[in-house]
Structure formats: structure tokens, C-alpha cells
Amino acid sequence: MATSPTPTPASPGMSKLDYAMLIAQLALASAATITTGSPQADIMFASSMVQIFNTAKAAIEQHVGQPIEESQIKPEAPVS
Amino acid sequence: MKPRTIKSGYLIPIILTLFLVGCAKAALHPGAVSPLDSQAYDALLAAQTAIDQTRLQLEGGQIPAQFTAPTKTALNAAIGAYNITRDSWLLYRHESQAAGGGSVSSAQAAQLQNDLTQLASAIASVSTAKGGK
Numbered sequence: 001m002a003t004s005p006t007p008t009p010a011s012p013g014m015s016k017l018d019y020a021m022l023i024a025q026l027a028l029a030s031a032a033t034i035t036t037g038s039p040q041a042d043i044m045f046a047s048s049m050v051q052i053f054n055t056a057k058a059a060i061e062q063h064v065g066q067p068i069e070e071s072q073i074k075p076e077a078p079v080s
Numbered sequence: 081m082k083p084r085t086i087k088s089g090y091l092i093p094i095i096l097t098l099f100l101v102g103c104a105k106a107a108l109h110p111g112a113v114s115p116l117d118s119q120a121y122d123a124l125l126a127a128q129t130a131i132d133q134t135r136l137q138l139e140g141g142q143i144p145a146q147f148t149a150p151t152k153t154a155l156n157a158a159i160g161a162y163n164i165t166r167d168s169w170l171l172y173r174h175e176s177q178a179a180g181g182g183s184v185s186s187a188q189a190a191q192l193q194n195d196l197t198q199l200a201s202a203i204a205s206v207s208t209a210k211g212g213k
Contacts, residue, residue: 070170
């Protein structure tokens with residue numbers, strides 16, 4: 001069975017890039033279990049889904065926990 | 081006839097996605113004057129990212145030649161909708177803050193809702209114009 005690097009669990013203080021990388025790693029790990037057809041695939045897939053859920057939940061909480069900053073919403077110039 | 085079934089492999093992501101969408105909708109940013117204010121902020125951030133990404137793709141020649149002109153047209157329409165929605169959102173926020181946290185006029189809230197709908201449609205058109213890239 002193909003092996004993929006074990007993703008590091010989500011932790012406080014992770015940046016948006018860290019979250020994106022972690023979710024991508026988890027998705028790749030899930031895809032690997034689907035394609036191998038191993039008897040343990042279902043368990044591994046479920047485990048990966050739980051990790052993806054927890055990571056996405058942490059990312060949402062981190063984003064929603066930040067106050068609104070009007071300056072982040074900048075006007076856009078048209079393209080020529 | 082064999083009954084149709086949904087594999088759990090498909091069901092689990094669907095349930096989790098719906099749950100996460102529910103969480104995101106329920107939570108408010110600190111300093112938000114209302115749920116609409118918080119949602120509009122998120123929508124504008126997402127739209128800004130989509131616009132900037134498409135602008136970079138155009139500048140970097142990553143859009144196939146046959147899609148370049150329609151993408152520029154759709155992107156400029158999206159930029160127009162984004163700027164209108166941004167102004168509408170700022171007006172909504174400032175009116176609410178001036179009212180001491182009280183409710184702003186329902187007309188301004190309805191205007192912001194309408195502008196957000198137009199923005200979502202315009203951003204979707206950009207994706208279509210790019211040929212799904």
C-alpha cells in the first residue's frame with residue numbers, strides 16, 4: 001500500500017498557509033487509501049475525514065475569530 | 081429493479097461540508113454589527129481573492145488565448161460589482177455604527193443583500209469565462 005507522510009495535527013497559531021498545506025496533505029492521504037483498495041482503507045478514510053473535519057473547523061474558527069478590518073476590503077481597479 | 085444506494089464514502093463528506101457551512105454561517109466576526117455585516121465581509125474577502133487570482137492569471141498568460149477576452153470582460157464586470165458591494169457594505173456598517181449599534185434601515189440592508197447576490201453571480205461568470213480554470 002502506498003504510504004504518505006503523516007500530517008501534523010492542527011494546532012493553535014497555525015497560519016492560513018499551514019492550514020491549506022495540512023488539508024492538502026490529508027486529502028492526498030485519503031486519496032491514497034481509496035485507490036489502494038486495502039481492507040483497512042475504510043478505517044483510514046474515515047480517520048482522514050475526521051482529521052480534515054477538525055482542521056477545517058479550526059481554520060474556520062481562526063478566521064471567524066478575527067475582527068472585521070475594513071482596510072482589508074480594498075477597491076479594485078479594472079483590467080485593460 | 082435494484083434499489084439505488086449512497087455509499088458512506090460520499091455521504092460523510094457531504095454531511096461534514098453541510099455542518100461546516102452551518103458553523104461558518106452561525107459564527108460572527110468580533111466587531112460585526114450584524115450577521116449580514118459579517119457575511120458580507122467574508123463574501124467580499126472571497127471575491128477580492130478570486131479577482132486578484134484571475135488578474136494574476138491574465139497577467140501571467142495562464143488563461144488560454146480563446147478565453148482571454150471573455151475573461152477580461154467578465155472580470156471587469158465582477159470588479160464593478162465588487163466595488164459597488166464594497167461601497168454598499170461600508171455604508172451599511174457606518175449607518176449602523178452611527179445609530180449606536182442600532183438597526184440600520186431595512187432598505188440599506190436589502191440593497192446590500194441585492195448587491196451581494198449580483199457579486200456572487202458576477203464571480204461565477206468569471207469562472208465560466210475562464211473555461212472552468
